Amino acid sequence: MKNFIGIDFGGTNIKIGCFDENLKILAKTSIPTYADKGPEASVSAIAQACERLLADTGLDKADTAYAGIGLPGPVNLSQGLLVSPPNLPLFHGCPIKKMLSQSLGVPVVMENDANAAAWAEYVCGAAEDVDDLVFITLGTGIGGGIVTAGKLVHGNTDAAGELGHIIIYPDGRKCGCGQMGCTEAYASASSTARRANELLAEEAPSSLQEIYKAKGEVSCKDVYDHAAKGDEFAQCITAGTAKVLALLCVNIMNFMDPQKIVFAGGMIAAGEQLLEAVKEYFVKYAWPGRAETVEIMFATLGEDAGIIGNASLAIKEYKEKA
Amino acid sequence: MKNFIGIDFGGTNIKIGCFDENLKILAKTSIPTYADKGPEASVSAIAQACERLLADTGLDKADTAYAGIGLPGPVNLSQGLLVSPPNLPLFHGCPIKKMLSQSLGVPVVMENDANAAAWAEYVCGAAEDVDDLVFITLGTGIGGGIVTAGKLVHGNTDAAGELGHIIIYPDGRKCGCGQMGCTEAYASASSTARRANELLAEEAPSSLQEIYKAKGEVSCKDVYDHAAKGDEFAQCITAGTAKVLALLCVNIMNFMDPQKIVFAGGMIAAGEQLLEAVKEYFVKYAWPGRAETVEIMFATLGEDAGIIGNASLAIKEYKEKA
Numbered sequence: 001m002k003n004f005i006g007i008d009f010g011g012t013n014i015k016i017g018c019f020d021e022n023l024k025i026l027a028k029t030s031i032p033t034y035a036d037k038g039p040e041a042s043v044s045a046i047a048q049a050c051e052r053l054l055a056d057t058g059l060d061k062a063d064t065a066y067a068g069i070g071l072p073g074p075v076n077l078s079q080g081l082l083v084s085p086p087n088l089p090l091f092h093g094c095p096i097k098k099m100l101s102q103s104l105g106v107p108v109v110m111e112n113d114a115n116a117a118a119w120a121e122y123v124c125g126a127a128e129d130v131d132d133l134v135f136i137t138l139g140t141g142i143g144g145g146i147v148t149a150g151k152l153v154h155g156n157t158d159a160a161g162e163l164g165h166i167i168i169y170p171d172g173r174k175c176g177c178g179q180m181g182c183t184e185a186y187a188s189a190s191s192t193a194r195r196a197n198e199l200l201a202e203e204a205p206s207s208l209q210e211i212y213k214a215k216g217e218v219s220c221k222d223v224y225d226h227a228a229k230g231d232e233f234a235q236c237i238t239a240g241t242a243k244v245l246a247l248l249c250v251n252i253m254n255f256m257d258p259q260k261i262v263f264a265g266g267m268i269a270a271g272e273q274l275l276e277a278v279k280e281y282f283v284k285y286a287w288p289g290r291a292e293t294v295e296i297m298f299a300t301l302g303e304d305a306g307i308i309g310n311a312s313l314a315i316k317e318y319k320e321k322a
Numbered sequence: 323m324k325n326f327i328g329i330d331f332g333g334t335n336i337k338i339g340c341f342d343e344n345l346k347i348l349a350k351t352s353i354p355t356y357a358d359k360g361p362e363a364s365v366s367a368i369a370q371a372c373e374r375l376l377a378d379t380g381l382d383k384a385d386t387a388y389a390g391i392g393l394p395g396p397v398n399l400s401q402g403l404l405v406s407p408p409n410l411p412l413f414h415g416c417p418i419k420k421m422l423s424q425s426l427g428v429p430v431v432m433e434n435d436a437n438a439a440a441w442a443e444y445v446c447g448a449a450e451d452v453d454d455l456v457f458i459t460l461g462t463g464i465g466g467g468i469v470t471a472g473k474l475v476h477g478n479t480d481a482a483g484e485l486g487h488i489i490i491y492p493d494g495r496k497c498g499c500g501q502m503g504c505t506e507a508y509a510s511a512s513s514t515a516r517r518a519n520e521l522l523a524e525e526a527p528s529s530l531q532e533i534y535k536a537k538g539e540v541s542c543k544d545v546y547d548h549a550a551k552g553d554e555f556a557q558c559i560t561a562g563t564a565k566v567l568a569l570l571c572v573n574i575m576n577f578m579d580p581q582k583i584v585f586a587g588g589m590i591a592a593g594e595q596l597l598e599a600v601k602e603y604f605v606k607y608a609w610p611g612r613a614e615t616v617e618i619m620f621a622t623l624g625e626d627a628g629i630i631g632n633a634s635l636a637i638k639e640y641k642e643k644a
């Protein structure tokens with residue numbers, strides 16, 4: 001039986017999974033990215049890891065039919081290039097698709113990392129029962145992936161779904177991208193922490209002051225923990241995050257008319273207090289009569305979404321070309 | 323040779339065109355909508371007008387292969403229904419597709435009106451050279467249509483592309499849809515006039531005061547005319563409109579990554595002073611390095627876009643089913 005490799009290429013680690021053609025996971029592993037050693041070291045490490053993974057599970061390398069890899073943007077999918085990933089300076093312009101295909105000896109399909117995770121949630125996760133979904137990752141930054149009528153949206157330069165850079169407050173906080181007032185400048189995990197830290201530095205009264213004074217800063221998790229325990233300052237910060245995410249959801253609804261909006265990423269560990277607040281603001285700010293056409297929820301595949309999505313895209317491409 | 327009918331069903335008039343299979347227009351006409359008489363009168367008038375149109379141009383009714391009709395939203399495309407068009411209360415829930423197909427004796431394809439116009443600009447208008455475009459109509463309201471990878475985006479409830487209801491200023495001006503701060507609440511032709519009239523009522527110093535005092539209100543065209551002649555108040559109003567449209571374009575860029583954003587509708591009669599101002603604000607507010615991937619321009623098909631788009635969709639469906 002044929003097997004398929006799904007690779008989730010991150011700034012720190014590379015996750016690799018081996019799947020059968022029904023997208024059943026057979027084995028998985030994780031290796032360092034070797035961001036400081038450059039593309040050849042990374043690709044060679046991926047190939048070795050794949051070989052070990054297949055050997056350890058008694059699979060035949062000759063049966064590997066296709067691999068899929070998801071990479072941090074910006075990417076050039078038609079040319080198979082990593083363009084200029086901010087955290088991987090040695091990889092700028094790297095023809096990763098061709099290098100990996102030569103190294104693995106199989107054809108490779110390439111995707112933006114958030115799109116691959118969105119695809120996984122569409123194929124077998126939170127949104128497996130719908131054809132139109134928008135997927136949002138909440139971490140250090142905010143990324144997105146869009147599936148409409150069962151197809152991933154790429155756009156003209158493979159940069160569709162940059163949902164962290166939808167402007168919520170014109171002329172607002174400066175974002176890392178250079179725009180002002182982006183979603184990401186308010187509602188990512190790091191921006192949530194930053195908004196708290198700025199005010200804690202100005203002596204905002206809060207149970208977070210103890211951590212702030214001891215460590216010089218609080219984390220997004222600290223803010224949500226203290227909000228859950230009733231600290232009003234922390235609740236004010238998390239409400240600001242929820243409002244921005246809800247306004248993003250209103251814009252997503254009016255843009256794409258999806259059946260589901262799915263949040264993923266480290267910040268969803270904040271749980272129901274985050275999700276319920278986003279839903280409440282969404283109902284407050286969304287077109288009456290349309291709000292109920294959209295379900296806002298958390299992703300279900302966790303950290304495996306990347307390898308699952310990329311393997312699924314590899315299987316799809318293999319079957320389409322067969 | 324087969325002929326195809328394109329119908330643009332508006333609140334006041336219905337435009338009808340007859341086309342050959344290469345989308346060459348053979349004849350066109352316009353009839354009243356009979357909004358006050360209801361669906362049967364309208365459909366019957368469309369059928370009679372089609373017959374006259376074909377007879378007048380020596381075409382054989384038996385050669386009509388397919389018709390396409392574009393209608394004001396919300397629509398239910400899979401069921402062929404007009405859902406609840408605000409300006410057509412007698413048509414709520416009307417099974418227009420089936421009625422028209424029976425009356426014309428040919429199969430009918432149905433589309434949202436803004437989508438049909440977007441499709442026309444994609445097929446043979448301003449965006450005929452690209453695969454990813456976003457189309458925006460500026461009139462009493464603001465509508466939109468999205469083409470990505472050569473396909474119209476519909477969404478889960480056929481309500482994708484409601485670009486007038488992308489929120490630009492949270493908690494801002496109340497919009498007709500019930501949301502606060504929508505694009506349409508600032509930058510449609512009627513909102514542009516309304517923003518001027520509100521301040522003229524408060525004695526804002528402006529060359530527009532003469533018209534305001536004589537007529538009790540100024541029009542959007544008045545505002546642009548006086549802005550062009552150097553009236554600072556009018557320029558302030560049109561700058562506000564351009565800024566909101568530019569912020570919408572930034573969000574469109576980060577959502578869909580289109581090659582072109584195409585403005586249409588009555589308000590583009592304001593011409594270069596509108597387009598250049600939108601472009602200037604766009605460069606100011608858009609992600610540096612990405613702004614140049616998007617071209618902002620005016621539509622080229624004018625009032626025929628609706629009949630062309632619907633005829634094109636009819637031809638497409640005919641060929642796909644052949």
